[in-house]
Amino acid sequence: MEEVLKIENLKTHFFTGEGPARAVDGVSVSVGKKRTLGLVGESGCGKTVTALSILKLIPSPPGRIVGGSITLSGKEILPLSEVEMRDIRGKLASMIFQEPMTSLNPVFTIGTQIMEAVRIHTDMGRAEAREIAVEYLAKVGIPEARRMMLQYPHQLSGGMKQRVMIAMALCLKPSLLIADEPTTALDVTIQAGILRLIQDLQAESGTAVLLITHDLGIVAEMADEVAVMYAGKIVESGPCISIFSSFVHPYTEGLFKSLPGRTEKGSRLYTIAGSVPSATGFPPGCRFHTRCPLAIEKCSLEEPLLVEVGGDHRCACWVRAGESA
């Protein structure tokens, strides 16, 4: 299995007036061809920053990638210049975003916007680009694709807009698709359709997918591998089945226990005590220790390392690694 995306020890920090916000602080993940990695975590844990770092779309004051390495299909990304990055964005790796409502330019037709993606990266003329755009609009399930080319974004529903985004992202057959909470802003009934679409297109073209979400249900359906993020670090990673059937890290456990489906009728919903720390003030040692029911003294002193707990399943926790108080 070739690795399309390999992130090693990525560190992206934001330098604000209140001190550096270490949004991503040593993240290592990888995604292989035709595989889907689900990157899970609550809001503010650094998932989106990780995604934006891959395409080097971090707003440069105040953010900066300060360490680590990212490899896309064998290419080292971090040393590339902005001009070289433009070549990669949309062609080697594409991204779709959470808010389809505002992610498309309201004053251009959707046809123009898809064609723009094509014509930036190829030598094609308008007619050729138009054909590709129509082809992909049809592929993502938009009826009357040729007529739809002339529509403006506001004339489409949320679900359709997201399909257009997917068409725009995949029309140049990238090796990696980054999907940042693609269905969070959509109705539940539409969500399934979009997810299935991504799966179908992935099967057809072999694209690797990095799926970012906070919804464990989506992860269960879509992901082959899962990485759980907390406070800028990966706390648990491994094959999806393994994580779902035998999660190890107390944070992952908390996430699963919080699912309403797992709660007995009539009893109170479980919540993880405390709240996510702000990126400028992480607690020392393990970043989860202040909220963790298993915490021992070592947890507040040293940051735990990711260790294997079986197969490809890894966990970063002193207690689970066998340490005792």
Added chain:
Amino acid sequence: MAESHMKIAVKRIRKDRLAVAGFCVICLFALIAVLDVVPLPRHDVSGVKWDRTVLDAVFKKAPEKSYSSPLVKKGILNRKEFTLTSRHLVGTDNLGEDVFYNALKGVRTAFIIGIVPSLIAGLFAIILGLLAGYYGGWIDDVIQYVYQVLSSIPGILLLIAMLMVMERGLWQLCVALGVTSWVGLCRLIRGETLKVKNMEYVEAARALGASDFRLLFRHILPNVMYLVIIEMTLDFSALVMSETVLTYIGVGVEPGTGSWGRMIMMADRELANAIWWNLTAASAFLFVLVLAFNLFADALRDALDPRLRGN
């Protein structure tokens, strides 16, 4: 809720060094204006008269006969030289008054003209804007009609018409300026009220049984206030600038009140005789005050912008 927003705003403004400098300059000018308000007694034969202010006591000099250049010892009247009684920092004008003193006297006028009309306009704009936005219906239609008609009439004309009724004077000018300039802010407030009144926290308060009055003044108004503050600080410069223009046209403040506009107005004739200091002093004071306000107002607007709040 509003206090913590102000604290955040203050913190943000402190970071902008230019804005802080502007604020200091404004304070300095404000001090001068205050000095010009505090009266001091002047002893006359018939008794005590309170027609002198602290500023007069410090800066007023005995008038010379006529023009003189800055920092010279001799002035010229009818081609003949005459000795000056004292050195003047920026020279004297046609009446022999010290130009620097005249410029200082203009500060109080500038502050009054910059602030009072805004307060008056703000009052109209807030009340009418809130009512129009909140109640809608015929109230909204009437208020919109009123301000459409008012804004179709050139401001100069309304001003002059009002001033024809009242006598010339600083306060009359303020009232006239205030009454003719509330339309823009009213539109903004109406728009913002429309947005805010459907927000969830207003719905929540209504669901708890809050009366209209309470909703308007405790929930909606604080969220609309930032517009008022921004507009007031922005308008300060425009109002001060307009005083100079209005004086030029002939509807400014009465003679005897300090006025940079009047000093600039005389530039026409003076420049022809190579007399530049009157114009320069007034222009310099005007420029520094307006610049300070612009820098501060910009920072204030950025600090109060609700979109930048969730940083």
Added chain:
Amino acid sequence: MIQYIIRRLLLAIPTVLGVCFVTFLLFNVFASPEAVARKQLGKNPTSDQVKAWVSAHGMDKPMFFNLKPDKDGHVHAFDSRFWNHMKELVFFQFPESDYLHEKVSDLLKQKIGPSLTITIPAFLLSILVTLPMALFIAYYRGTYIDRFALFICVILMSIVLLNYIIFGQYLLAVVFKYFPIYGYDFGVGAWKFVLLPIILAVAAGLGSGVRFYRTVMLNEVRADYVRTAMAKGVSEEGILFKHVLKNAMIPILTITVLSIPFLITGSLLLEIYFGIPGMGNLMINAINSADYPVIRTLVYVYSLLYIAGSILTDISYTLVDPRVTFA
């Protein structure tokens, strides 16, 4: 579209009528006819002269309704100051100027030209200069170029137009003698007289114009669709000149189109200082000499222009923003 325009025009009628009414109040209630007559007749008129003047101008008629029968015993209820005033304006039968003794409509025709020779070039030149500057600054946003340019803009904005005119006129026309100081030539010779006013008008508006356009563009740059475009690989130039500019046009157009009808009214200060016989000059002279017919006609024209401007703005909105239709 025609339907929309007609509807807007119909809706505008109450506003225009309101404006006429307000001007009537302003000049008949706030200034007595005798005072106006006195101003017009010059030094020390006799009370007979005053009465004659007032009578000749129809100002001795009742305010609102005339219920006194005339010589033939007929009652012309609508022969009153108010209705005559309204009739004049609504039917475009503009009266004669008290002061200049010409028909106001003739005056308007004479004065519009000179005003336009300044306002139109100033308007176009201003856009041609400030928009590219703002784009340039937006390209370098966040850098020292941006901050420096912004500071310069604030400085330029803090100088009153009056100062630009006085200093500009003094330095460039009097001292360096690059331009004529004052005056106007009808016809082709006008250009040398309007060049300096135009330059000063553009300079005075530079600071606030560049800052405004910059703000509008930077607002757009923060939008989500810009992030999408970057993720597609669009270049910085492409983002600014295609994506941002087209969206920025919407607020820019509001301001710009709204001011087009007012190009006719001319700039008061410029015309006074440079002796341009335009509409601004007409307005100021009319105010100073209490030339009521001219003033009320100008106000009426002004309000029509304002309405025209707002209709034009709304129409241009629909042309630029596909989300807006004639609703």
